[in-house]
Amino acid sequence: xxxxxxxxxxxxxxxxxxxxxxxxxxxxxxxxxxxxxxxxxxxxxxxxxxxxxxxxxxxxxxxxxxxxxxxxxxxxxxxxxxxxxxxxxxxxxxxxxxxxxxxxxxxxxxxxxxxxxxxxxxxxxxxxxxxxxxxxxxxxxxxxxxxxxxxxxxxxxxxxxxxxxxxxxxxxxxxxxxxxxxxxxxxxxxxxxxxxxxxxxxxxxxxxxxxxxxxxxxxxxxxxxxxxxxxxxxxxxxxxxxxxxxxxxxxxxxxxxxxxxxxxxxxxxxxxxxxxxxxxxxxxxxxxxxxxxxxxxxxxxxxxxxxx
Amino acid sequence: xxxxxxxxxxxxxxxxxxxxxxxxxxxxxxxxxxxxxxxxxxxxxxxxxxxxxxxxxxxxxxxxxxxxxxxxxxxxxxxxxxxxxxxxxxxxxxxxxxxxxxxxxxxxxxxxxxxxxxxxxxxxxxxxxxxxxxxxxxxxxxxxxxxxxxxxxxxxxxxxxxxxxxxxxxxxxxxxxxxxxxxxxxxxxxxxxxxxxxxxxxxxxxxxxxxxxxxxxxxxxxxxxxxxxxxxxxxxxxxxxxxxxxxxx
Numbered sequence: 001x002x003x004x005x006x007x008x009x010x011x012x013x014x015x016x017x018x019x020x021x022x023x024x025x026x027x028x029x030x031x032x033x034x035x036x037x038x039x040x041x042x043x044x045x046x047x048x049x050x051x052x053x054x055x056x057x058x059x060x061x062x063x064x065x066x067x068x069x070x071x072x073x074x075x076x077x078x079x080x081x082x083x084x085x086x087x088x089x090x091x092x093x094x095x096x097x098x099x100x101x102x103x104x105x106x107x108x109x110x111x112x113x114x115x116x117x118x119x120x121x122x123x124x125x126x127x128x129x130x131x132x133x134x135x136x137x138x139x140x141x142x143x144x145x146x147x148x149x150x151x152x153x154x155x156x157x158x159x160x161x162x163x164x165x166x167x168x169x170x171x172x173x174x175x176x177x178x179x180x181x182x183x184x185x186x187x188x189x190x191x192x193x194x195x196x197x198x199x200x201x202x203x204x205x206x207x208x209x210x211x212x213x214x215x216x217x218x219x220x221x222x223x224x225x226x227x228x229x230x231x232x233x234x235x236x237x238x239x240x241x242x243x244x245x246x247x248x249x250x251x252x253x254x255x256x257x258x259x260x261x262x263x264x265x266x267x268x269x270x271x272x273x274x275x276x277x278x279x280x281x282x283x284x285x286x287x288x289x290x291x292x293x294x295x296x297x298x299x300x301x302x303x304x305x306x307x308x
Numbered sequence: 309x310x311x312x313x314x315x316x317x318x319x320x321x322x323x324x325x326x327x328x329x330x331x332x333x334x335x336x337x338x339x340x341x342x343x344x345x346x347x348x349x350x351x352x353x354x355x356x357x358x359x360x361x362x363x364x365x366x367x368x369x370x371x372x373x374x375x376x377x378x379x380x381x382x383x384x385x386x387x388x389x390x391x392x393x394x395x396x397x398x399x400x401x402x403x404x405x406x407x408x409x410x411x412x413x414x415x416x417x418x419x420x421x422x423x424x425x426x427x428x429x430x431x432x433x434x435x436x437x438x439x440x441x442x443x444x445x446x447x448x449x450x451x452x453x454x455x456x457x458x459x460x461x462x463x464x465x466x467x468x469x470x471x472x473x474x475x476x477x478x479x480x481x482x483x484x485x486x487x488x489x490x491x492x493x494x495x496x497x498x499x500x501x502x503x504x505x506x507x508x509x510x511x512x513x514x515x516x517x518x519x520x521x522x523x524x525x526x527x528x529x530x531x532x533x534x535x536x537x538x539x540x541x542x543x544x545x546x547x548x549x550x551x552x553x554x555x556x557x
Contacts, residue, residue, distance in 0.1 A: 010469070067472070070437065070447050093467040097449050100402070100434035104441035109403055109522035112432045122526065127431055131325040132334050133531050137524040174446035174477045178462065182470035191468070195556070219557060227486070237452070237487060238470050243431075244486050246468070252556040262324075269534060273554045275546065290537035290554065293546050303543040308557070 001085035002031035002055075006077060006099075007048050008090050009038060014047035016192045017090040019154030022051050024147045025088050026155065027117035031055040033084075034161070037076055039066035045163050054161040062169045067177040068094050074101035075170035081106055081142055085120070091146035091247075092191075099146050108140035115151035129243045130266040150191060150249035150270065183236045190239070193222030195252045196271070198241055200264075201228035202257020202278065202297055209234055211301040212256060218308040224248065224268075226258045242267035257297050260285025277301075309419035309456070309478075311354045311363040314409055314439075315347035315383055317376040318429045331527045334429075343379040346424025348386075349484040352491040353454060354422050355387035362456045365389050367416055371408050373397050377507060384502035385494035391505070392416075396512040396519075402430075404519035406438035411515055413443055418479060420461065425450050425483040436483035446476035452487040 003025045008015040018034070025032050034048045037060040045059045058080070064072045077098065081087050087102060089095035091113040103110035115133075116124035122137045123145065138145075190196065197219065199212045209223070216223050224246070225239040241248055243266040253271035258264060260276070260283055268274070269288055276289035279296050286292040293300060319325065320340040328335045343351075357363035368388040370376045373396070380391040394408050413421060426433035440447035448454070448463030452471065455462045461476045466485045494502075512519060540546045550557045 069474070070440070070449070074441060093450060093465075096433050097437065097447075100432075100437035101441040101447065103434070104403060104406060104438035107403075109401055110432070110434050110438075111523065112434060125431075126531070127528070128319070128325040128334060128429055129431065130531060132327050133529045135526040135528075137526055138522070139524060140522050172446075174444075174480075175448075176475045178473040178475050180467075180470065180472045231487075236470065237466055238468060243428075252550070252554070269531075273550070273556050274534070274537075275550070286539075287536045288534040291546055291549050292537065292539045293541075293543070294539065295543075300543055304547070307543060307547055 002033060003028060003086040003088060004080060004084040005032060005034045006087065006089040006095065007034050007036045007044065008092055008094060009036065009041065009044040012040065012043050014044045016154055017092060017149040018048065019051055019157070020149040020152040021088050021090050021147045022053055023152040023155045024114065024117055025086070026053045028086065028120050033058055035060065035077065035080065037065040037073060039063050049161040049163055050157040050159050051161070052155040052157070052159045054159050057161050057163045058166050059163060060166045060168055064169055064171040068098065069175050069177065070098040070101050071172035071175055072170050073098040074105055075172055076168055077102045078105040079168055079170070085141070086143045086145060088145050088147055090149050095146045099144055103144040106142055106144065108142045108144055109138060110144045110146070111136055111138055112146050113148045114145055115148050129262055130269065131262070148247055150247055183238050187216060188220065188222045190222045190224055191246050191248055193250050195219045195221035196224050196248050196250045197221045197254040197256065198224035198226060198258060199229055199234070199256050200226035200258030201232060203229060203234060206234040211298070214305040215301055215308065218305055226264050255285050256301065258285055259283045260288065309363055310365045310367065310416060311357060311420045311422060312413065312416055312418035313350050313354045313366060313368045313383065313388065313422045314435070315351065315368055315370050315379055316344045316427050317341050317370065317372050317379045318344045318427055321345055321428055327528050327530045331529055333525065333528050341375070343382055344424050344427045346426060346484055346486070348491040349486065349488050350422040350424050351383045351386050351388065352489045353484060356489065357456070358387065367392060367418065369394065369409065369412050371396060371400055371405050371512070380507055381502050382494060384505040385499040386492065389505065391507040393507050393509045394512055394515070395509055398519070400519055401521060401523060402432050402434035403438055403522060404517070405435050406442055407517045407519070408512060408515060409439050410442040411517060413439070420479060421481045423481070423483045425485050436481050440481040446480040448474055448476050448480060449483045450485040451482050452485050454482055454488070
C-alpha cells in the first residue's frame with residue numbers, strides 16, 4: 001500500500017526534518033511517496049525528489065496550502081490517505097497541527113511523536129514527559145503517525161523520484177492567515193544543530209545571552225533556552241528546549257545556568273554529550289551531564305569563548 | 309457567547325513517574341492527581357473572556373473516572389458556571405474523547421471550545437484537533453493570545469520559528485499553550501461556592517459512542533538512565549575533555 005510522507009518546508013526550502021521522517025518510513029519498507037503542499041513549491045519538490053528511498057513526489061501547488069492551514073492541509077491529506085497504509089509527518093508544530101485532524105477525518109487513531117519503528121504497526125514513543133517509554137500497536141488499517149525527528153538520522157539526498165502534479169484544491173474557508181513574526185537568526189536551526197548551547201534563568205537578563213552567543217559563534221552552535229529564561233523574557237519562545245518547546249538531540253548540548261527541571265530534560269536528554277555549567281553543585285542537571293563544571297557562568301562563558 | 313472548556317485529570321506534574329514491575333503501564337496507585345496544567349490555562353482563559361464580557365457562560369466538561377469530579381470542582385471554583393461529567397473508568401483514547409466532546413458540543417452549541425494543547429500523561433497533543441475535524445470547526449492550536457472580534461476570532465499561535473496569527477470563523481476550537489496566561493488560584497469562598505454549582509453526570513455507555521480502543525499498549529518501560537559523568541575543575545579541562553575524550557569539538 002505504501003507510505004505517504006508529508007514534507008515540511010519553509011520559504012521555498014525543504015526542511016531537514018523531511019529526510020528524517022523518510023528515514024523512519026524506510027524502516028517499514030515499501031513505496032514511499034512524499035507530498036509537497038504549498039504555494040510555489042517547485043524547488044521544494046525538486047529537493048524532495050532527491051531524497052533516497054522516495055518513489056514519487058506529489059505536488060499540490062495552490063495558494064490554499066500556502067501557510068499550512070490545518071483545515072486545508074488535513075482535507076488534502078485525508079483525500080490522498082485512502083491510497084496508503086501509513087501517513088507520516090514530522091512532530092513539528094505544523095505536523096502536530098494537521099495530522100490529528102487527518103486521523104479524525106479518517107476515523108483512525110494517531111500515534112504521536114514516535115522515536116522508533118518496531119514493525120509496520122508497532123511504534124515506540126515517550127510518555128509522561130519522557131519519564132516512560134511506551135510500545136504501542138496501532139489496530140486501524142491506516143496508520144497516522146508523527147515522528148520525533150531527532151530520533152532518526154536523515155536519509156541521503158541521492159535519489160531521483162518522479163514528480164507528479166496534483167490538481168486537488170481544498171479550501172475549507174474557516175481560517176485565514178493574518179501574519180507571522182519569525183525570530184531571525186543566522187545560526188543553525190535549533191532542532192537540526194550539531195551543537196546546542198542553552199541558557200537558563202541563571203543568565204539574569206536577555207542582554208547576558210550575548211555571553212552564550214559568543215560561545216555559540218565559536219562552535220557554530222545553535223542557541224537554546226530553558227522555559228524559565230523564556231518566561232522571564234530573556235529570549236523569544238522558539239528558543240525553548242523542553243517538553244513544551246523543541247526536542248533536540250545534538251552531539252553536544254551545553255546547559256548554562258539551567259537547573260535541569262524534568263520539563264527541560266525531556267527536551268534534551270537524548271543528546272550524545274551533555275555539559276553543565278552551573279554554580280549550584282546540587283543542581284539536578286549534573287545528574288545527567290557527562291561533564292559538569294561548577295562555576296560562575298559570568299566568568300566561565302567569556303573564558304570559554306576566549307579559549308575555543 | 310457560551311464557552312465550553314474540556315479538562316483532564318492527570319498525574320500531578322511534580323510526581324516522579326514509576327513504571328509497574330510487569331511493564332504493563334505506569335503505576336498510578338496512591339499517586340497525587342491534579343488538573344492537567346494546559347487545561348488550567350484553558351479554564352483561566354475562559355474566565356478572562358467572561359470578565360471581559362465576551363463569554364456569557366462557561367461550561368466545563370471532563371471525560372473520566374468518578375474521581376475527576378474533583379477537577380471539575382476546581383474549575384467551578386476558578387469561575388466556570390456549571391460542569392458536565394461524562395463518566396468512564398476506562399482510559400479513553402484521544403479519538404474517543406473527541407467523539408464524546410463532539411456530542412457535548414452538539415448539545416451545548418458553544419461559540420468557542422477551549423482545551424489544553426496536550427495532556428502531560430499521554431503527551432498526545434491530538435484531542436483539540438480531532439474535535440475540530442469531527443465538528444468541521446476551525447482550529448487555533450498552541451494559542452498564546454486569543455481575541456474575539458464580532459464573529460471572528462484572532463489567535464496568535466506558537467509555531468517553530470516564532471508566532472503566527474490566524475483569523476478563525478466562530479464557532480472554533482482553541483488549544484492553549486503555556487504562555488496564553490497565568491492561571492489564578494481558587495480562593496476559599498469560591499471553593500465553597502463551587503460546591504453548590506451543578507455537575508451533570510452522564511455515562512459514556514449511555515451516549516452510544518464507539519469508544520473501542522484503536523491502539524494496544526504492548527509495554528511501558530523506564531527510559532535508559534543517563535549516568536552522571538565527571539566534574540571538571542576548570543574551563544581548560546572542559547575544553548580538553550570535549551576535544552580529546554568526547555571528540556565533539
